[in-house]
Amino acid sequence: MNSRKHVFTTVALALLVALAGCSAFVGTPTDDGDDDSPEGKEIKADAVNQMQSVHAYNYSMVTVVEFSDNELRTESSGTVNISAQRMAATNVVTAVRTNSTQTRSFSEAYIFGEQQCLFIDDEWSQSDVDRSPWRANATLGAQQEILNNSETTLRNGTLNGQDVYVIEVRPNQEAIQQLVGNDTGNVDFGEVTYRQYIDKDSKNLLQSTMNATYVVNGRAANLSVKMSFSDYNTTHEIELPRAAGGKNRPCAGMNGTAGSNRVVALA
Incomplete structure (x- = not known):
């Protein structure tokens, strides 16, 4: 897994994690433009309460980076147990396409507390996490301030036949840089559009x-990310595969790692 993939995956997750955690808190005008409408306030309050009550869920994610004739596409799925501070991405497929070649690679990732176990290039390895998913709520106030200064709208819509509220956020350049910090390196963002359903x-x-x-x-370049969520509060046990966490295996030290604090979902 090359460094460029790490950079853009981090950027995508940073934006999604931060915005998903607080966009429902900010002023979101309804279709008639009334920021303080009773309906709008009720929608925001209900969405926030639901997010705060989540302790487990499943997800799927597709990230695509395109530049010139090149494409980096990563598809993954997994489960998150917030109460135990454990998450697993058990099916990660990365496809790289250039104007002359196509390659595919497969990987897995587990996070227990502040430790991660990665299966990359046919090898398991354990290390500290670069960005803790359990601390997303720690900067909620800063994120809320950022989004209050962004263009945000709320409207009615549908998703796969279901009636939904669509929250759309268009953060400005300053807000984006503050949100992702130094993770982007030598990257200048243009237009960014984020939507919650x-x-x-x-x-x-x-x-x-x-x-x-x-x-x-x-x-x-262009970046697109889609994350879908399901099975809320249906707890799934997350354990390391024997090849990674068995006796004398590379990630065996993570077996006793678990979180003890109740935290807000990362999305």
Whole structure:
């Protein structure tokens, strides 16, 4: 897994994690433009309460980076147990296409607390996490301030036949850089659009999408990310495979790692 993939996956997740965690808190005008409408306030309050009550869920994610005739596409799925501070991406497929070649690679990732176990290039390895998913709520105030200064709208819509509320956020350049910090390196973002799709009945977040244009080292590129969420609060046990966490295996030290604090979902 090359460094460029790490950079853009980190950027995508940083934006999705931060925005998903607080976009429902900010002023989101309804279709008639009334920021303080009773309906808008009720929708935001219900969505926030649902997010705060989540302790487990499953997800799927597709990230695509395109520049010139090249494409980097990563598809993954997994499960998150927030109460135990454990998450697993058990099916990660990365496809790289250039104007002359195509390659595919397969990997897995587990995070227990602040430790991660990665299966890359046919090898398991354990290391500290670069960005803790369990600390997303720690900067909620800063994220809320960022989004209050962004263009945000709320409208009615549908997703796979379901009636949903669509929250759309268009953060400005300053907000983006503050949000992702130094993870982007020599990257200048252009237009960024982020959307949340919230089920009208359950108020659960069903899907998050992001589309962005940017310039890296003088080259224009496009980034798109889609994350879907399901099985809220259906707890699945997350354990390391024997090849990774068995006796004398590379990640054996993670077997006793688990979180003890209740935290807010990363999405």
